[in-house]
Amino acid sequence: MLKSEIGLLRFFAIPILLSLGLSKALSAEDFAHSTECKQTEKSLQFQCLFVLEQSNTRVSGAEIMMSASMPSMPMAHKFKSIPLTEVLENKGIYEFMFSLDMYGVWELAYDINKPKRTRVFEKLRFKKSGAVNKLK
Numbered sequence: 001m002l003k004s005e006i007g008l009l010r011f012f013a014i015p016i017l018l019s020l021g022l023s024k025a026l027s028a029e030d031f032a033h034s035t036e037c038k039q040t041e042k043s044l045q046f047q048c049l050f051v052l053e054q055s056n057t058r059v060s061g062a063e064i065m066m067s068a069s070m071p072s073m074p075m076a077h078k079f080k081s082i083p084l085t086e087v088l089e090n091k092g093i094y095e096f097m098f099s100l101d102m103y104g105v106w107e108l109a110y111d112i113n114k115p116k117r118t119r120v121f122e123k124l125r126f127k128k129s130g131a132v133n134k135l136k
């Protein structure tokens with residue numbers, strides 16, 4: 001892991017992240033999940049953490065791919081899906097970094113292959129200021 005990534009993880013303050021509450025996914029009744037993103041020093045590039053739980057227990061060893069699209073502009077953006085990497089010292093928390101080609105509302109789709117094949121979604125607003133807000 002890069003030094004800058006470790007610093008970023010510290011920034012995320014994982015206990016705060018967990019206290020925000022995990023959203024229930026409609027498409028995968030027993031998975032709960034939550035995404036937190038922060039813009040890196042590069043504009044439009046984001047570092048994110050994804051927490052995955054099942055029956056109130058964090059899920060370790062999951063295989064997850066993420067792809068993003070803009071609900072308001074279907075087909076307008078090409079996004080190559082990327083794998084998530086489990087944070088070694090925080091089981092059940094996965095990290096990933098990606099670049100978008102514009103700010104706005106994006107829907108992140110997580111394809112989970114292990115422990116159970118399913119797909120869950122989260123909608124986030126990525127702002128030019130670097131702020132990222134969750135949307136319902």
Ligand SMILES: [Cu+2]
Pocket residue numbers: 070073076077102104
């Ligand atoms: Cu767009």
